[in-house]
Amino acid sequence: MEQKFNIGAIGLRRSIRKYDRSRPVEREKLEQLIRAAMYAPTARNLQPWQFLVVTDRTLLDRIPEVHPYSLMMREATAAILVCGDREKDPSDLYLVQNCSAATQNILLEACAMGLGTVWLGVFGRHERMDGMSRLFALPDSVVPVSLIAVGYPMEEKPFPQRFQPRLIHENRFGNIWEAPE
Numbered sequence: 001m002e003q004k005f006n007i008g009a010i011g012l013r014r015s016i017r018k019y020d021r022s023r024p025v026e027r028e029k030l031e032q033l034i035r036a037a038m039y040a041p042t043a044r045n046l047q048p049w050q051f052l053v054v055t056d057r058t059l060l061d062r063i064p065e066v067h068p069y070s071l072m073m074r075e076a077t078a079a080i081l082v083c084g085d086r087e088k089d090p091s092d093l094y095l096v097q098n099c100s101a102a103t104q105n106i107l108l109e110a111c112a113m114g115l116g117t118v119w120l121g122v123f124g125r126h127e128r129m130d131g132m133s134r135l136f137a138l139p140d141s142v143v144p145v146s147l148i149a150v151g152y153p154m155e156e157k158p159f160p161q162r163f164q165p166r167l168i169h170e171n172r173f174g175n176i177w178e179a180p181e
């Protein structure tokens, strides 16, 4: 049976891959997205990141040359490359976690602002990392982690059923969670 529950704004976010090409995202809104990113938690509060905002049509159109699953960039009117900054934190230990928290903040803020986004994985795929570094002339200390396509949405998606109580364990792995009444 389909369960309905309220998980607030998080429940409204979905990956959007179709955008209105004729409606650029305003600069204030792009800045607001970066502001949201910079309020993400980071290990030791080092905030070891850099954000590259892509608004140039030619660059957006070239992203699929360096990322195989990014054709939606040809419709997106902006993109944000979230990068780790090894100058601020050379350890690398929490580079991915820090940047992922920032990435999710951007997705949620964008959703609250009526914008569509999709998270594209970059970190760990060396050809994508090298491609992004070349395309955006990143210095060696700046490590691309995720790329976010941004635009005014041209598609709507239904709320998916994802909650699976059997994946929750209480106190000891295997002790299944008993749902609250």
Ligand SMILES: Cc1cc2nc3c(=O)[nH]c(=O)nc-3n(C[C@H](O)[C@H](O)[C@H](O)COP(=O)(O)O)c2cc1C
Residues within 6 Å of the ligand: 013, 014, 015, 016, 017, 069, 070, 118, 119, 120, 121, 122
């Ligand atoms: C680390 C990561 C990498 C992803 N990479 C891609 C990608 O390369 N291309 C793409 O279209 N979507 C990508 N996605 C989006 C997922 O496909 C999407 O989040 C998933 O299908 C769930 O759908 P939802 O975001 O609408 O809830 C990625 C998501 C994450 C978290």
